[in-house]
Amino acid sequence: MSTILVFALQPDSRDQICEYLQRAGYQVQAASSEAETQEQLEKFGYDVLLADVEDSRAAVRALLQLHERRRPQTELVLLIRQGLLGRIPELAAEAIFEVVEKPYSMERLRLNIERALEARRLRYEAQSLRHERHLIHQTDGFIAVSRATKGVLKLANKVAQSDSTALLTGETGTGKELVAGAIHYGSARAAGPFVKVNCAALPTQLLESELFGHEKGAFTGADRPRTGRFEHANTGTIFFDEVGDMSLETQAKVLRVVQEREFQRLGSSRTIRTDVRLIAATNKSLPDLVAAGEFREDLYYRLNVITVEIPALRDRREDIMPLVDFFSRKLSGDLKRKRKEFSPGAIEAMLAYSWPGNIRELQNVVERGVLLSDGALITVHDLGLPEAAGAPEQASYAGGIELPRGGADLKEVERSLVLQALERSDWVQKDAALLLGLSTRVLNHKIRRFGIRHPRWRRNA
Ligand SMILES: Nc1ncnc2c1ncn2[C@@H]1O[C@H](COP(=O)(O)OP(=O)(O)OP(=O)(O)O)[C@@H](O)[C@H]1O
Ligand SMILES: [Mg+2]
Incomplete structure (x- = not known):
């Protein structure tokens, strides 16, 4: 309609x-x-x-x-x-x-x-023809390096090809909304609307009016009729975010839509049919809520046709650096600035951190680092990670850099480390000295001793 x-x-x-x-x-x-x-x-x-x-x-x-x-x-x-x-x-x-x-x-x-x-x-x-090109782009923006995340992407693609209800679970900031969008835009319903409803944001009556619409006079304040989201989502997808926060009353009504594909506006007896696919997301455990009597078991089974579990970032650490890279590239592009590197200490801290806020938190931390750092490198202090307080900025070599079986040329090792430090700090000697724990004077001495040159250092040329 x-x-x-x-x-x-x-x-x-x-x-x-x-x-x-x-x-x-x-x-x-x-x-x-x-x-x-x-x-x-x-x-x-x-x-x-x-x-x-x-x-x-x-x-x-x-x-x-x-x-x-x-x-x-x-x-x-x-x-x-x-x-x-x-x-x-x-x-x-x-x-x-x-x-x-x-x-x-x-x-x-x-x-x-x-x-x-x-x-x-x-x-x-x-537009939907153009959209197909856009889709490829969108999966480009979905970083999936770890096996776990590749699995999520694969499953999401399968869900997109079906028309079943899907339940997305995962901690806050793991990418549930991003995956829900990917499913919709990858599906046959892509040209239809993608309608989001945040179930946690509204009290029961307002949520029901949002979902089903109402007739004039259905309740105090309803001074004119209103179309609900189920009607708006017709031929598309409706995304229930934080579905675990829906009241039992609303759950009963939603169950009916899921089963019968029809509903009534508040204050009306006219039945309206709707053709929507439902995707729900939660960061709570629905089985626990069912056990506690806070979530209807029948609705849980209806929603849980296909479950896509999105793992916490700490359980897929291979994604951390690619995500850091992705967000810092994007940000320097947005700011039209040259991209800065992260110091080894910063990288180590990010790899070790538990990321309770998952990818959203990582995105914020990267943004903070990029904006706050004023040296050539983004250091662990620029990141402001809570657990990083007191973490050593320099990697600790208590275990030492392992001596290769056939031995090593210490001078060559030193030269190589000096070169790496210079490259990483964009040939700014002050920053490279910091990375090596040396004074600029000592580093400069070594540079001359090793005969290292760079076009930007005129005095050397
Ligand atoms: N694999 C990924 N690659 C790139 N960006 C991602 C990825 N996963 C999530 N993001 C980004 O991280 C942020 C958080 O994702 P999203 O909003 O989808 O999380 P959520 O699980 O819905 O969180 P919440 O439970 O708090 O609502 C978004 O900016 C999203 O674009
Ligand atoms: Mg979300």
């Missing part, structure tokens, strides 16, 4: 249009101000925005801008006073939406809406 947001300044016009369109079989919602229109669009995304702007040129311009940002999800149908068309150059220039001049018949309006819907469908098709 197509969804329409009706924005009209005049209450009479608004009511009349809404009523007619509802009878014609659309899902209709009204907005009485520009701010409200924008808010509703951002929250729910509608197929069509029908706007009665009387003779306000400012309103037309604001709507055109809004529409520009909302394409291709929302099409615009403008209702304007006769003669206004010629007076707004932007309107004449853009042949991309429908303009209806007053007076008009409701039938004429309906035809224009149908034309807008058809245009929207075509635009979506064009």
Whole structure:
């Protein structure tokens, strides 16, 4: 069923249009101000925005801008006073939406809406072709080096190919939302909406109204009807984040949608059918919640058709450095700065850290390091890891660097370490000296002794 947001300044016009369109079989919602229109669009995304702007040129311009940002999800149908068309150059220039001049018949309006819907469908098709290219890009941004994470990616791909309900489990910041998005955009529903619901954020009644929508007067404060997320997610995917926080009452209603694929708006007895795939995520143990009587066992089994367990970062340490590299590259790109290296001590600390906040925490730590370091290297102090307090900045060589069986040329080893330190600190002698625990003077002496040169050191050349 197509969804329409009706924005009209005049209450009479608004009511009349809404009523007619509802009878014609659309899902209709009204907005009485520009701010409200924008808010509703951002929250729910509608197929069509029908706007009665009387003779306000400012309103037309604001709507055109809004529409520009909302394409291709929302099409615009403008209702304007006769003669206004010629007076707004932007309107004449853009042949991309429908303009209806007053007076008009409701039938004429309906035809224009149908034309807008058809245009929207075509635009979506064009976009989903482009989207396929985007997808490859998106998996590029999903770092999976460890076997565990590669397994997650493989399973997510399988889920994407099916239409089953999936449950994503994992600690906070492990990437549940990222995986949910990858499943949706990798699935046959990619051109449909991906609608997120955070079950922890809202009290029961508001959550139910978010999910199922409500009729006017369904509860105090419900002064006009509202379309819920299940309707908005039609033909797409609905993502229940923090599903473990849903109240038992709401769980019962959701169970019904999962089983019957239908529901009612609050305060209405009309049954609405919906075609959605459900993905749920939780960082709590649902079996524990079931045992404690806080989560319905039947709903748990319905959700748990395929479970994708995303391991904690500390259980897949091979991903740590590739993720650090990924985020620091991205950040230096964003900041248009030369990328800095991490000191050996910083690397050691990151590899040893337990990462309770997982990848989100790692991302923050890398960002902090990049922004705070003012030397050539990002040191452990720049990272500000809680457990790193007191961790040695330099690797401890209590065990020593192992002497190869055939022995070693100490001078050669020293020369090689000096070279490595210089390379790592971008040939800044002060920083290299820091890495080696030497004074700049002593390092400089060694550099001359070993005959090491660099084009940037003029005195040496
Ligand atoms: N494998 C990965 N490669 C690159 N970035 C990742 C990866 N996994 C997660 N991220 C990034 O880490 C951050 C946290 O991920 P996300 O929001 O998906 O976690 P979550 O499990 O939903 O967390 P919460 O339980 O706190 O809601 C996001 O910025 C996400 O893009
Ligand atoms: Mg999340």
